Amino acid sequence: MIQFENVTKKYLLGTTALSQASFQIEDNEFVFLVGPSGAGKTTILRLLLRDYLPTGGSITVDTMNISSKKFRQTEKLRRKIGFVFQDFKIIPEKNVFENIAISLRVLGKQPHDMRSKVNDVLKLVNLEGKEEVFPIQLSAGELQRVAIARAIIGDRDILLADEPTGNLDPKTTWEIIKIFHKLEGKKTIIIATHNTDIVNSLKKRVIVLKDGAIVKDVRKGGYDI
Amino acid sequence: MTDLLTSIRRTPYQSLAAFLILFFTLFLSTTILISMSFLHGILGYVETRPQVTAYFQQKISQSDIFKIKDDLTNSDKVESVKYISKDEAFKIYSQLNKDNPLLLEMVSSDILPASLEIYAKKPSYLPEIAAFLQKQPGVDEVHFQKNIVDRLLILTSILRRTTLLFFVFLILMSTVVLTTTTLFKVAMKKEEIELLKLLGASNWYIRKPFVQEAIFFGFLAAITSFAIIVTALLYSEPFLSSYLRGISTLSIAYNSYQIIVWPLNPLFLGICFSLSAVFGMGLAFWGSYIATGKYLK
Numbered sequence: 001m002i003q004f005e006n007v008t009k010k011y012l013l014g015t016t017a018l019s020q021a022s023f024q025i026e027d028n029e030f031v032f033l034v035g036p037s038g039a040g041k042t043t044i045l046r047l048l049l050r051d052y053l054p055t056g057g058s059i060t061v062d063t064m065n066i067s068s069k070k071f072r073q074t075e076k077l078r079r080k081i082g083f084v085f086q087d088f089k090i091i092p093e094k095n096v097f098e099n100i101a102i103s104l105r106v107l108g109k110q111p112h113d114m115r116s117k118v119n120d121v122l123k124l125v126n127l128e129g130k131e132e133v134f135p136i137q138l139s140a141g142e143l144q145r146v147a148i149a150r151a152i153i154g155d156r157d158i159l160l161a162d163e164p165t166g167n168l169d170p171k172t173t174w175e176i177i178k179i180f181h182k183l184e185g186k187k188t189i190i191i192a193t194h195n196t197d198i199v200n201s202l203k204k205r206v207i208v209l210k211d212g213a214i215v216k217d218v219r220k221g222g223y224d225i
Numbered sequence: 226m227t228d229l230l231t232s233i234r235r236t237p238y239q240s241l242a243a244f245l246i247l248f249f250t251l252f253l254s255t256t257i258l259i260s261m262s263f264l265h266g267i268l269g270y271v272e273t274r275p276q277v278t279a280y281f282q283q284k285i286s287q288s289d290i291f292k293i294k295d296d297l298t299n300s301d302k303v304e305s306v307k308y309i310s311k312d313e314a315f316k317i318y319s320q321l322n323k324d325n326p327l328l329l330e331m332v333s334s335d336i337l338p339a340s341l342e343i344y345a346k347k348p349s350y351l352p353e354i355a356a357f358l359q360k361q362p363g364v365d366e367v368h369f370q371k372n373i374v375d376r377l378l379i380l381t382s383i384l385r386r387t388t389l390l391f392f393v394f395l396i397l398m399s400t401v402v403l404t405t406t407t408l409f410k411v412a413m414k415k416e417e418i419e420l421l422k423l424l425g426a427s428n429w430y431i432r433k434p435f436v437q438e439a440i441f442f443g444f445l446a447a448i449t450s451f452a453i454i455v456t457a458l459l460y461s462e463p464f465l466s467s468y469l470r471g472i473s474t475l476s477i478a479y480n481s482y483q484i485i486v487w488p489l490n491p492l493f494l495g496i497c498f499s500l501s502a503v504f505g506m507g508l509a510f511w512g513s514y515i516a517t518g519k520y521l522k
Contacts (some may be wrong), residue, residue, distance in 0.1 A: 075425045089416065093235070102420075106421060106424045119493030
């Protein structure tokens with residue numbers, strides 16, 4: 001379970017990225033964070049990864065209070081979370097297999113376990129047979145699928161995606177969303193997006209943000225700011 | 226190993242710089258270590274020689290010599306005194322010149338003087354002992370090695386200090402170069418490191434490949450520099466043999482252990498290599514740890 005209680009994040013120059021945000025996300029829930037650029041979507045994701053620390057309030061993931069400055073289990077927290085970036089963050093010098101297996105290596109999995117796990121996840125994201133291909137030979141959609149594979153492999157409990165379809169054409173966007181849809185109910189999924197079509201058609205929980213504040217939190221909602 | 230070789234292939238110039246600085250440092254350090262060991266060996270050898278030798282005139286009787294010996298023995302400044310009779314002196318002379326019959330023919334035991342070999346409790350007592358002996362009747366000549374020992378002690382002391390300064394300089398220089406080259410490598414993998422951190426990698430997991438690579442270079446540099454030094458030592462062995470003629474062994478003492486430095490022996494060389502490898506790998510670990518630490522902060 002993820003819980004935000006009156007979370008505020010101010011940057012050094014005084015900009016308020018998030019103001020008094022409170023919400024709770026249950027295990028295996030599928031949630032969209034929507035809002036215009038600068039609304040605070042990415043800030044929420046970065047706070048969950050403990051890449052940022054909140055200026056005020058508290059954030060709890062499972063039983064861990066990750067907003068505390070004394071929190072010393074950032075690595076353990078991050079091993080629970082898979083993250084999908086808008087710019088994919090695929091390592092160009094590594095092939096598809098290596099890019100995905102890196103997530104397992106961090107988790108301390110043995111090399112002999114990796115091949116079958118990577119193959120399973122490649123099947124899920126429709127990239128079978130592309131293990132040895134290098135990123136330069138892949139399309140944007142395929143790169144994002146590699147990123148998703150990397151984020152979901154190793155049984156990570158939470159999947160965060162920051163504008164995962166931001167750089168993709170409509171057809172590929174839907175292919176990627178189908179992958180997220182397949183994972184529904186298996187892990188907690190939080191997607192930050194401003195793609196109205198996806199949000200409106202999937203009818204999932206939507207948290208709407210504007211100027212750093214939560215303006216709406218609706219079950220089976222749509223993109224309606 | 227594959228990752229390590231890939232990293233070297235992708236950053237050949239930084240890798241070469243890291244290797245060369247470690248090679249340079251270890252080559253100089255090991256050369257200094259071996260030279261200092263030889264110098265200490267020579268110092269130890271000189272210190273085991275009689276520190277003061279008094280040669281007596283032919284006319285003096287053995288009882289008069291023994292009286293002087295007793296006076297010295299009873300003094301609190303002398304460790305031991307050894308009497309060398311004319312016959313014993315001839316035996317030593319014969320042994321030293323056994324390969325030269327001409328020299329043996331020219332000398333008989335009558336010509337060689339009796340002598341006293343004196344070992345002082347402290348080198349600072351040597352001038353006083355020598356002065357005492359020179360005043361004794363029947364003493365022909367007094368030799369004492371204070372000058373040689375003093376010079377060797379001064380030389381060792383200067384070399385020790387210079388070496389210490391030099392080592393500090395080498396360590397600083399190597400650390401700076403290694404840190405810089407590792408920082409280059411870290412910067413080239415900046416995005417990968419950011420990703421690893423977000424995936425939950427520990428700091429050690431991120432550091433490990435850089436540290437491993439640096440330690441590999443440390444070990445490689447130790448092997449290369451040592452191979453060159455040993456080749457040079459073996460090549461110059463005949464020259465050293467003739468230079469150290471008459472000295473059967475040179476050794477250095479470490480606690481209760483005696484390590485033979487000359488003639489060259491595998492134990493001494495093994496210790497030198499081990500120290501060089503540990504120093505090289507330690508330096509490499511330190512440099513890469515600082516570089517990655519700076520970034521991971």
